[in-house]
Structures are given as C-alpha cells and as structure tokens.
Amino acid sequence: MSFTTHTGNRGLVLEEKLIFEQGEAGRCGVDLPKPAGIKSRLGGLDRDSDVGLPGLSEPQVVRHFTRLSQKNFGIDSGFFPLGSCTMKHNPRLNEKVARFSGLADLHPMQPESTVQGALELIDQCAHWLLVLTGMPAIAMSPASGAQGELCGMMAIRAALDARGENRRRVLVPESAHGTNPATAAACGFTVDMIPATEEGRVDLAAFEAKLGDDVAGIMLTNPNTCGLFERDVRKIADLVHAAGGYFYCDGANFNAIVGRVRPADLGIDAMHINLHKTFSTPHGGGGPGSGPVVFSDALAPFAPIPYVVKTTDGFKLVETADEKDGTKPFGRLKGFHGQMGMFIRALAYMKSHGADGLRQVSGDAVLNANYLLARLKDKLSVAFPGYCMHEALFDDRFLKDTGVSTLDLAKAIIDEGFHPMTMYFPLVVHGALLIEPTETETKESIDQFCDAVLSLVAKAQAGDAEFFKNAPYLTPRRRLDETAAARKPVLRWMPETV
Amino acid sequence: MAKKFSQEHEWVELEDGIATVGITDYAQQSLGDIVYVELPEVGKKLVKDGDAAVVESVKAASDVYAPLDGVVVEANEDLDVNPALVNESAETDGWFFRMELSDASQLDELMDEAAYKDFVEGL
Numbered sequence: 001m002s003f004t005t006h007t008g009n010r011g012l013v014l015e016e017k018l019i020f021e022q023g024e025a026g027r028c029g030v031d032l033p034k035p036a037g038i039k040s041r042l043g044g045l046d047r048d049s050d051v052g053l054p055g056l057s058e059p060q061v062v063r064h065f066t067r068l069s070q071k072n073f074g075i076d077s078g079f080f081p082l083g084s085c086t087m088k089h090n091p092r093l094n095e096k097v098a099r100f101s102g103l104a105d106l107h108p109m110q111p112e113s114t115v116q117g118a119l120e121l122i123d124q125c126a127h128w129l130l131v132l133t134g135m136p137a138i139a140m141s142p143a144s145g146a147q148g149e150l151c152g153m154m155a156i157r158a159a160l161d162a163r164g165e166n167r168r169r170v171l172v173p174e175s176a177h178g179t180n181p182a183t184a185a186a187c188g189f190t191v192d193m194i195p196a197t198e199e200g201r202v203d204l205a206a207f208e209a210k211l212g213d214d215v216a217g218i219m220l221t222n223p224n225t226c227g228l229f230e231r232d233v234r235k236i237a238d239l240v241h242a243a244g245g246y247f248y249c250d251g252a253n254f255n256a257i258v259g260r261v262r263p264a265d266l267g268i269d270a271m272h273i274n275l276h277k278t279f280s281t282p283h284g285g286g287g288p289g290s291g292p293v294v295f296s297d298a299l300a301p302f303a304p305i306p307y308v309v310k311t312t313d314g315f316k317l318v319e320t321a322d323e324k325d326g327t328k329p330f331g332r333l334k335g336f337h338g339q340m341g342m343f344i345r346a347l348a349y350m351k352s353h354g355a356d357g358l359r360q361v362s363g364d365a366v367l368n369a370n371y372l373l374a375r376l377k378d379k380l381s382v383a384f385p386g387y388c389m390h391e392a393l394f395d396d397r398f399l400k401d402t403g404v405s406t407l408d409l410a411k412a413i414i415d416e417g418f419h420p421m422t423m424y425f426p427l428v429v430h431g432a433l434l435i436e437p438t439e440t441e442t443k444e445s446i447d448q449f450c451d452a453v454l455s456l457v458a459k460a461q462a463g464d465a466e467f468f469k470n471a472p473y474l475t476p477r478r479r480l481d482e483t484a485a486a487r488k489p490v491l492r493w494m495p496e497t498v
Numbered sequence: 499m500a501k502k503f504s505q506e507h508e509w510v511e512l513e514d515g516i517a518t519v520g521i522t523d524y525a526q527q528s529l530g531d532i533v534y535v536e537l538p539e540v541g542k543k544l545v546k547d548g549d550a551a552v553v554e555s556v557k558a559a560s561d562v563y564a565p566l567d568g569v570v571v572e573a574n575e576d577l578d579v580n581p582a583l584v585n586e587s588a589e590t591d592g593w594f595f596r597m598e599l600s601d602a603s604q605l606d607e608l609m610d611e612a613a614y615k616d617f618v619e620g621l
Contacts, residue, residue: 486533
C-alpha cells in the first residue's frame with residue numbers, strides 16, 4: 001500500500017526541515033536575566049542588525065540533531081563495503097580505553113613530568129608499528145594518511161637536498177590514489193605516470209625505461225588499488241635504488257599484509273600507515289586522523305620533530321632540531337605531538353589482538369574478499385584474473401547493452417540496505433566497482449550482500465533498465481542531481497523573503 | 499581542414515594556421531556530465547602530449563593533453579559559465595582552446611576521422 005501522509009513523515013521516519021526553517025523568533029533554550037548597564041567598549045562598532053539565528057528550544061535542537069543522526073548510515077548501522085576505504089568495525093574496547101580520564105583529560109601543554117604515561121604510550125605504539133613494518137624509524141605526528149604522504153615526500157626532498165641533487169621527477173603508477181600525484185606536486189616534483197600491465201600491476205619494462213638521474217623516487221601502493229599484490233616490488237625497489245631514487249610506499253592497504261609482510265623487507269624508504277584502516281581507529285574519529293610514517297635508515301635523519309625518546313630520566317618529547325646530534329629534521333608538520341586519541345585506540349587494538357591476532361586480521365580480510373570475489377565473479381566481470389588481496393575489483397562489461405550503469409546499480413544497492421561499493425575508481429578500470437568487505441564482516445552479511453547484488457544483476461540483464469534509472473526508491477530523498485549540485489552548488493541557506 | 503584525432507581523445511581542426519582543440523564526443527560520453535573545465539592561459543606554451551587542460555565530471559577529473567606543440571592564443575570562456583557545452587556539442591561549440599602550431603607537420607601523426615572511429619571501436 002502506498003500513500004502520502006499529511007506530515008510527509010513515513011511512520012516514525014521523520015521528514016526533517018533545516019534548522020533555519022524551524023522555530024520562532026525570540027524563542028531560546030535558556031532564560032537569563034537582562035544584564036544591567038553594560039558600557040560598550042566597541043567604539044561604535046556594535047552590531048546593529050539581527051544575527052539571524054533561529055529561535056529554538058532545547059528539545060527542538062536535541063530532536064533536530066538526533067533525527068539527522070538517525071538518517072546517517074555508518075559501519076555501526078550495516079554493511080559498508082567501500083573499496084579502498086576499509087570500513088571495518090571499531091572495537092568498543094578501544095573506545096573505552098580512550099575515555100579513561102587519565103588519558104582523555106590530559107592537556108598537550110602539561111609539563112612533561114606529569115604526562116610520562118602518555119609519552120610511554122606513544123613510544124609503545126611507535127614500537128609496535130616499527131616491529132610490524134620492520135623499519136628503524138618513525139614519525140608519529142602526521143595527522144592523516146595524506147599528511148603522512150606529505151611527510152614522507154618532504155623527507156625524500158630533504159634527503160635529495162642534503163645530497164645536493166636536483167632530482168625532480170617522481171614516478172607514480174596510473175592506478176595510484178589521487179593523493180599520490182598531488183603530494184608529489186605539492187613538494188615541487190613533477191609526476192610521471194607508469195602504465196599498468198594487462199593484469200593490473202606495474203609495467204616493469206615501462207618503469208625501468210623511465211628511470212634516470214632526474215628521478216627522485218617512486219610512489220607505489222602495495223597491495224595496489226586494484227586489490228593486487230605488486231609481485232615485482234622487490235625488483236622495483238632495487239631498480240629505483242640503483243638509479244639513485246627513493247621508494248615511497250603508500251601504506252593505505254597495509255591491512256591486507258599486516259603480520260605477514262614487513263615493508264622493510266620490500267625495500268621501502270618511507271611508508272605512511274593509516275591507523276583508521278589497518279588499526280581500526282574510527283574514520284574521522286572525533287577530529288583529525290592519524291598517519292604515522294616509518295622511515296629507512298637513509299631517510300630517518302630527516303624525520304620531522306617532535307618525537308618521543310626514552311632517557312634515563314624518563315620519556316622526553318624532542319621539540320627542536322638541535323637536541324640530537326646527527327639528525328636534520330625537515331621541520332614540524334603539526335602542533336604538539338600527534339593525534340593522541342588515535343594512538344590510544346590503535347595500541348589498544350594491537351595489544352588486544354597480539355601478533356597472532358594481527359596476522360589473522362590480514363588473513364581474514366583477504367579470505368573475505370576472495371569469498372566475495374568467488375561468489376560474484378561468474379555473474380559480474382572481474383577486472384583482472386586470479387585471486388585478489390583485501391578487495392575485489394570488477395569492471396562494467398557485465399552491464400554492457402543493459403542500459404544500466406555502475407552508478408544506477410549502486411543506487412539500487414542502497415534500496416537493498418547496503419552502503420554501495422566504491423565506484424569509478426581506480427580510473428584504469430572502466431565503470432569500476434571496488435568492493436572491500438573487511439575482516440570484521442560475517443559470512444552471513446557477505447552472503448546477504450552477494451545475494452542482493454546477484455538478484456539486481458539478473459534484473460538488469462533481464463532488461464529492466466527503467467527500474468535502475470529511477471533508483472533509489474526507499475531513501476528519504478530519491479536520486480539526487482549530482483550534476484546540478486556540482487554546476488550550481490547552493491552553499492548557504494537564505495530566507496525565502498530575500 | 500578536416501578534423502584530426504589523438505589517441506587521448508582530443509580533436510584538432512586547423513584553420514588559417516590556427517588549430518582549435520577539444521575533446522571528442524566519445525570522450526564526453528565516457529566522462530559523463532561535465533561540471534568544470536580548467537583551461538590554459540593565453541600565451542602558455544604547450545608541448546605535444548603534455549598537460550593542457552583539466553576536465554572534471556561527476557565521475558572523475560581528467561587531464562586533457564596537447565595534441566601538438568604550440569602556443570595558446572585563445573581559450574573558450576563560454577566553458578567557464580557553461581561546462582555543459584562540452585556534453586552538448588563536444589566537437590563544435592564545446593571547443594577548449596586555440597593554438598598557434600610550432601610544427602604543422604605534427605598533424606600527420608594524428609588519426610583521421612575513420613581511423614579514430616576504428617580506434618574507439620577497438621577499445
């Protein structure tokens with residue numbers, strides 16, 4: 001039965017107006033007595049117009065934001081297989097530990113002597129990351145994966161400057177995350193794209209042909225964004241080193257190899273680690289993210305300040321470049337010491353899993369992705385043959401001549417109650433669908449998703465394109481006009497009378 | 499002169515020594531709705547196969563390459579206000595920029611319409 005309600009609400013799913021469209025002038029959550037006789041010291045610059053805030057009671061404000069939060073779909077609501085993003089469960093133990101008052105109530109400007117435990121925690125977190133990567137040095141302060149990339153490439157730039165070499169070309173595979181070429185460009189390098197082979201990996205011959213004495217290094221993601229392990233990684237490292245360059249590894253997909261492969265053994269010089277991906281800290285967890293960067297011996301002297309050291313007098317945060325002989329930090333990336341809340345959660349995750357548990361994390365992530373790949377590969381079209389790592393990549397050949405696009409299919413998947421997979425990335429694959437189930441999903445939830453996708457694919461191939469063009473049907477809003485939103489964005493609410 | 503085409507899906511049309519450059523109809527179809535075009539400044543020196551412009555669609559941002567060596571003499575300002583022109587008429591009103599060629603013989607390295615059609619069908 002389908003009908004429209006008087007209110008526009010659908011059962012207890014409420015139609016929510018913008019907060020500016022609610023309330024009444026003069027209404028307020030608090031009732032303070034009028035202050036008596038304040039003399040303005042603004043020299044005639046007092047505001048004489050209305051601020052324009054809506055008049056709302058406290059329960060109206062609480063309801064507004066509660067309702068908005070109920071419209072949100074996150075990893076705590078359901079299956080969220082957004083490839084390349086690793087939307088895995090954030091264990092509640094991590095949250096509990098991060099809220100201990102001894103940690104949560106610290107202030108970054110407290111004297112060192114009063115935060116010895118916190119500094120030790122940073123040091124321990126750093127230690128675990130160094131052991132897992134096999135690397136000799138680490139910068140904990142970068143505030144995101146992207147800033148981690150910047151940190152790594154700035155260290156490479158500083159090392160080249162110290163050698164007095166003007167190498168400015170950085171090699172980047174065409175399947176790379178968009179941040180890789182952006183980072184290289186931001187550091188003053190030019191970007192040279194390396195083509196991929198038919199099987200979705202770096203074309204070794206093309207890579208070798210591009211090497212030269214102007215090459216600063218390579219930025220390579222491993223496993224790459226096609227969900228494949230770069231088998232020639234050791235050879236690539238040797239070749240770039242022999243040519244005098246450095247090897248930056250984008251560690252975004254470390255979750256697929258943690259506990260099994262040590263990046264140091266692959267010959268890398270720098271790699272960032274997204275704590276929210278491999279070590280389960282929340283995406284956008286209450287503030288900036290965290291992207292610690294590990295360094296080889298060649299780049300270690302150039303790592304940024306600050307960093308924690310253990311001395312006979314306890315732990316110390318090294319804040320200035322000249323406190324330790326022999327180092328040449330390229331500078332500072334961030335105020336204070338890094339994203340403490342994320343270090344706590346990541347360390348809680350590592351310690352609660354232990355070394356064997358972390359090894360199982362990557363194993364289960366790869367197993368789940370391959371299970372999903374096996375269930376879908378006969379009806380969808382796989383982009384590259386063989387097993388995948390932590391994510392399965394399909395192209396849109398299976399939709400050829402159906403009149404249904406990758407986007408249309410994704411919209412129909414929303415109606416089935418799932419967050420869609422990543423679409424149209426990596427760019428090297430036509431109409432890409434990149435699906436990453438993560439290790440924290442059960443077989444039941446992966447099966448339910450695969451059953452839903454297979455039923456939709458059958459429907460598309462049966463010729464029901466019209467159904468897909470109009471999806472989604474069951475969401476608070478139907479298909480949004482993404483083109484109009486980009487071409488004519490409405491960035492600010494204005495009252496209708498203006 | 500008849501249009502010439504590059505493997506990177508740009509078209510070129512030479513008239514009175516000035517080459518008009520845009521992206522092909524196949525390219526605009528593959529990109530989907532175009533929402534922004536970043537054009538080169540007049541006077542900019544372009545190198546064949548080097549970056550010349552950026553086109554952004556709802557799906558992705560892509561580089562547009564210079565199909566030939568030369569200097570930019572005009573950019574299509576209509577695209578600033580109406581990037582949809584590229585979707586509507588990629589090979590006419592939706593042109594990107596005009597350039598003075600350094601070496602007109604480079605045109606011979608590009609495909610003619612029939613060859614480009616075959617090339618696209620093979621993709």
